[in-house]
Amino acid sequence: MDDKTNLETQNETSELLFSFGVIADIQYADLEDGYNFQGTRRRYYRHSLLHLQGAIEDWNKESSPPCCVLQLGDIIDGFNAQHNTSEKSLELVMNTFQTLKVPVHHTWGNHEFYNFSRDYLTNSKLNTKFLEDQIVHHPETVPSENYYAYHFTPFPKFRFILLDAYDLSVLGLDQSSPKYQQCLKILKEHNPNTELNSPQGLCEPQFVQFNGGFSQEQLSWLNKILTFSDINQEKVVIVSHLPIYPEASDSVCLAWNFNDALAVIWAHQCVVCFFAGHTHDGGYCEDPFGVHHINIEGVIETAPESQAFGTVYVYPDKMMLKGRGRVPDRIMNYKKETVLHF
């Protein structure tokens, strides 16, 4: 039975708790269509805004509206920086998001850093940390200001965590800063190429400049929230621009230290799924620990006649991604021993 058939039959048997929207790699720019670096995929820079408008119309029309939308990063394209249109394009896309009736949580990808510095982003509308929730009497679950990550509770017993996949990165930082120097050292230790965006010849091809990684500080914070969520018997959804599971993604697109993030996640029961963007082609795999890794197809490489977004419907025993256009439906069953009883 394929996923679509499953979705229809299983839908009727259990109670819907809530839903949320997902969308990735809008990469808007007021430019003619172009291609990716390899010249294999067309990029629809202008049409991406129309795709976003279409997605918002659909979410606004849903009879039971999603609680929020997760924007998985790369909201405007790096070409805006060369044309001095970064702020104008961001404003246009953010004004479009204003028409959505529910809150949007923004993650940051490489294209955010091609357009803006980390300091700029921290003070911009792309910083949605004001939407975070705090856990009383658990100060260890409060993220540090050194990275852009937070968690929130969209529904009792569910926790969503936004991770900063460019916490370790050479992008968006002042080149004279110690952090830039530290990250450049890590990158160069793994990538001897003169062109640091090139994965040519690398045994760990994710070590390219357009990727980044998670600091130990952020991973230790993640570990503390997941420990809380395990004890509190919560279901956790994690979101990051970069994917972390090799079977679900082109290896060139993975976070630098994806293994460290997987080790933290695998040490806990509570994580249901990990959503990422960046790959544009999409991808899916359930790992051996029962965590579902979903890479959402990028809006930027979606033909005008198609679409690329989804709504995830959350049930006591599973989550179901209803994809639109080239995003496939997915069923994400919870690990057997952790099904919720409401």
Ligand SMILES: Nc1ncnc2c1ncn2[C@@H]1O[C@H](COP(=O)(O)OP(=O)(O)O)[C@@H](O)[C@H]1O
């Ligand atoms: N194989 C490669 N060799 C050299 N530079 C590359 C390679 N792949 C990508 N780049 C460069 O890296 C940057 C990011 O690539 P891009 O395809 O725009 O990323 P994204 O998929 O996030 O849109 C661009 O400047 C691009 O030219």
